[in-house]
Amino acid sequence: MSSEWPLWEVFIRGQHGLNHRHVGSLHAPDAELAIKHARDVYTRRNEGVSIWVVKSNDISASSPSDKGPLFEPSNSKVYRHPTFFEIPEEVGHM
Amino acid sequence: MYAQMVKTDSDRVKSLAEMNPQERDFQERVDRGEKIEPKEWMPEAYRKTLIRQIGQHAHSEIVGQLPEGNWITRAPTLERKAILLAKVQDEAGHGLYLYCAAETLGVSRDELLALLHSGKMKYSSIFNYPTLNWADIGAVGWLVDGAAIMNQVQLQKTSYGPYSRAMVRICKEESFHQRQGYDIMMKMAFGTPAQKAMAQDALNRFWYPALMMFGPSDKDSVHSAQSMAWKIKINTNDELRQKFVDQTVPQARYLGLTIPDPDLKWNEEKAGHDFTEPDWSEFFDVIAGNGPCNRERMNARVKAWEDGAWFRDGLVAHAEKVADRRAAARVAAE
Amino acid sequence: MAALADTAAGRAALLEFLLRTGDNTLILGHRVSEWCGHSPVLEEDIALANTALDLIGQTQLWLGLAGEVEGQGRTADNLAYLRDAAEFRNVLLVERPNGDFGQTLMRQFLFDAWHFELLKALQGSTDPRVAEIAAKAIKEVSYHLERSADLVVRLGDGTAESHRRMQNALDELWSYTGELFVGDDADEALADAGVAPSPASLKPAWDAAVARVLGEATLAIPSSGYVHKGGKRGVHTEHLGYILAEMQFLQRAYPGATW
Numbered sequence A: 001m002s003s004e005w006p007l008w009e010v011f012i013r014g015q016h017g018l019n020h021r022h023v024g025s026l027h028a029p030d031a032e033l034a035i036k037h038a039r040d041v042y043t044r045r046n047e048g049v050s051i052w053v054v055k056s057n058d059i060s061a062s063s064p065s066d067k068g069p070l071f072e073p074s075n076s077k078v079y080r081h082p083t084f085f086e087i088p089e090e091v092g093h094m
Numbered sequence B: 001m002y003a004q005m006v007k008t009d010s011d012r013v014k015s016l017a018e019m020n021p022q023e024r025d026f027q028e029r030v031d032r033g034e035k036i037e038p039k040e041w042m043p044e045a046y047r048k049t050l051i052r053q054i055g056q057h058a059h060s061e062i063v064g065q066l067p068e069g070n071w072i073t074r075a076p077t078l079e080r081k082a083i084l085l086a087k088v089q090d091e092a093g094h095g096l097y098l099y100c101a102a103e104t105l106g107v108s109r110d111e112l113l114a115l116l117h118s119g120k121m122k123y124s125s126i127f128n129y130p131t132l133n134w135a136d137i138g139a140v141g142w143l144v145d146g147a148a149i150m151n152q153v154q155l156q157k158t159s160y161g162p163y164s165r166a167m168v169r170i171c172k173e174e175s176f177h178q179r180q181g182y183d184i185m186m187k188m189a190f191g192t193p194a195q196k197a198m199a200q201d202a203l204n205r206f207w208y209p210a211l212m213m214f215g216p217s218d219k220d221s222v223h224s225a226q227s228m229a230w231k232i233k234i235n236t237n238d239e240l241r242q243k244f245v246d247q248t249v250p251q252a253r254y255l256g257l258t259i260p261d262p263d264l265k266w267n268e269e270k271a272g273h274d275f276t277e278p279d280w281s282e283f284f285d286v287i288a289g290n291g292p293c294n295r296e297r298m299n300a301r302v303k304a305w306e307d308g309a310w311f312r313d314g315l316v317a318h319a320e321k322v323a324d325r326r327a328a329a330r331v332a333a334e
Numbered sequence C: 001m002a003a004l005a006d007t008a009a010g011r012a013a014l015l016e017f018l019l020r021t022g023d024n025t026l027i028l029g030h031r032v033s034e035w036c037g038h039s040p041v042l043e044e045d046i047a048l049a050n051t052a053l054d055l056i057g058q059t060q061l062w063l064g065l066a067g068e069v070e071g072q073g074r075t076a077d078n079l080a081y082l083r084d085a086a087e088f089r090n091v092l093l094v095e096r097p098n099g100d101f102g103q104t105l106m107r108q109f110l111f112d113a114w115h116f117e118l119l120k121a122l123q124g125s126t127d128p129r130v131a132e133i134a135a136k137a138i139k140e141v142s143y144h145l146e147r148s149a150d151l152v153v154r155l156g157d158g159t160a161e162s163h164r165r166m167q168n169a170l171d172e173l174w175s176y177t178g179e180l181f182v183g184d185d186a187d188e189a190l191a192d193a194g195v196a197p198s199p200a201s202l203k204p205a206w207d208a209a210v211a212r213v214l215g216e217a218t219l220a221i222p223s224s225g226y227v228h229k230g231g232k233r234g235v236h237t238e239h240l241g242y243i244l245a246e247m248q249f250l251q252r253a254y255p256g257a258t259w
Helices: A032-043 A064-074 B021-031 B044-063 B065-067 B078-103 B107-119 B134-155 B162-191 B193-212 B222-229 B237-255 B280-290 B295-307 B309-333 C002-006 C008-033 C044-069 C076-081 C103-121 C126-157 C160-176 C185-192 C199-216 C238-247 C248-254
Strands: A007-013 A023-027 A051-056 B265-267 B273-275
Touching: A007 A032, A023 B078, A023 B162, A023 C044, A032 A051, A032 B134, A032 C044, A032 C126, A051 B295, B044 B065, B044 B078, B044 B107, B044 B162, B044 B222, B044 B295, B065 B078, B065 B134, B065 B162, B065 B295, B078 B162, B078 C008, B078 C044, B078 C076, B107 B295, B134 B193, B134 B237, B134 C238, B162 B193, B162 B237, B193 B237, B193 B280, B237 B273, B265 B280, B280 B295, B295 B309, B309 C008, B309 C160, C008 C076, C008 C103, C008 C185, C008 C238, C044 C103, C044 C126, C076 C248, C103 C126, C103 C160, C103 C199, C126 C160, C126 C199, C238 C248
Parallel strands: none
Antiparallel strands: A007 A023, A007 A051, B265 B273
């Protein structure tokens, strides 16, 4: 038989309540073991409080050639960033 | 360094003017310091070279578990045992991260392992040397990890995104490795006369093999020039070797140990040490499979893989059974 | 109840218990660490090293406390590295050779299922030092048990070969499990004082957990009721001598050195 274990992408939420973040990948025969492996491989230094795993094959990704159309339009929408707006000093912190 | 003499399939480095538009666009992105990501276009030679380099690096991590693992069961205190075990475990982790990085280039981990086991891919020459006394474990951390870190810190800036990210993670974890090695060396060098003798013996045996880790001079190598143009190699072998010697000499002096090179001396003019080159014929012998431990290392890796086949297959079979049962239960429920 | 540590006999019983507990984790941790770099797959190599690291850490705590109770200035390292085989108090199960990976996992599971019940009870020990160590260790051991039980189920109910190997491992190790539940005078004194549970009291929960997991794993519990024992009173198999020869080599060859 000797079929290779599928590849999983691992996402970990750290101590401080931030979003799950992609930390790497690993091999496992199924999702349950992938989570155990992720615990053993990617939280050895107390890095996480919650683990997500997803089969690498199940991830849909934007195509690199679409990078221009997908991301460049946001370059011109600077008003989405707070520093776009000038607030008078007298108003205080906002 | 854990990747030595990586070939690039180039006979010379093309200038921008000679490249086709796609190649030029790629090279300009690398020159600007942009990261290349898995599914983006890349020259086939870049992809193949990276697979060779990352694969060799990964193989070095897992074969590198063996010489240090050799002393886990003989570590002299419970704390030393735990530290060494954690360290060797980290090497397995580093191998794992690197294999995953290589896998983004369209090769599987099992394929890479098959190439290692058949001898078609190499690992670093250093791991074909034996660890004969406890101070060797100190020397490996101090010198071998020290040499590797020198290269890995630079590789965090490499052009290939997944490789760079693996390096960032590895460097973060590596920082304790060299220190634990030096810590063992201090205990040995400042310990009983027998311990100090072991420390000197370890330095005597590991000094030149550590210098060989950087590989022969590549200042005239086309492969090296191409890899540097692609930013998958950041410094020449000689630069890193010089830096390593300059860094290590005062550390050895602090320990009261003698580097086994009578011609080693400070050269004011170049602001670095002059030192004796390692015996490159020995290096090529080791690369060709005739190092002191080549056979043992490969046999151990192949045995682990073959003996583990039933385990890996058993888990796959179980996962399939469970998936089938779940599917059947869903059908029954509908 | 607090009188246990006030009498010489009570202290001796407590010391005996601490050595037994610490020697179990020491020897099993040692055995498991032998796999480092040789496991069937990288993920498993890393996971197993975590188990060994936990066990070594627990050894430092149990033997550290043993040295304290003994009161002769011996450290955990002194106890681990400078006693001879007859002074070791671990059960025979943990010194069994690793065998194939299945045997290692089966040994781990049979031990974990017992270890977990022991620590659960020890959290309520009348000796706060014991309770404190147990509270820390049980978090680690819960995960060991979850992992080893899961793998036993998967491999028992995997391929024909993995099933055969797991059944062999179980047959090989079964007669070494009984010793976990055999008590002696020291055990009785500790149970009376509420310091540790009587070994026999852990058996029903262990039996239930083991039957459940092995059932799910489609493995048959061996019918033989024979019990190999001796480790708890210092009569070991030939294997322990070799483990110690390796483990203690540096401390023995270079007495008095610091490492």
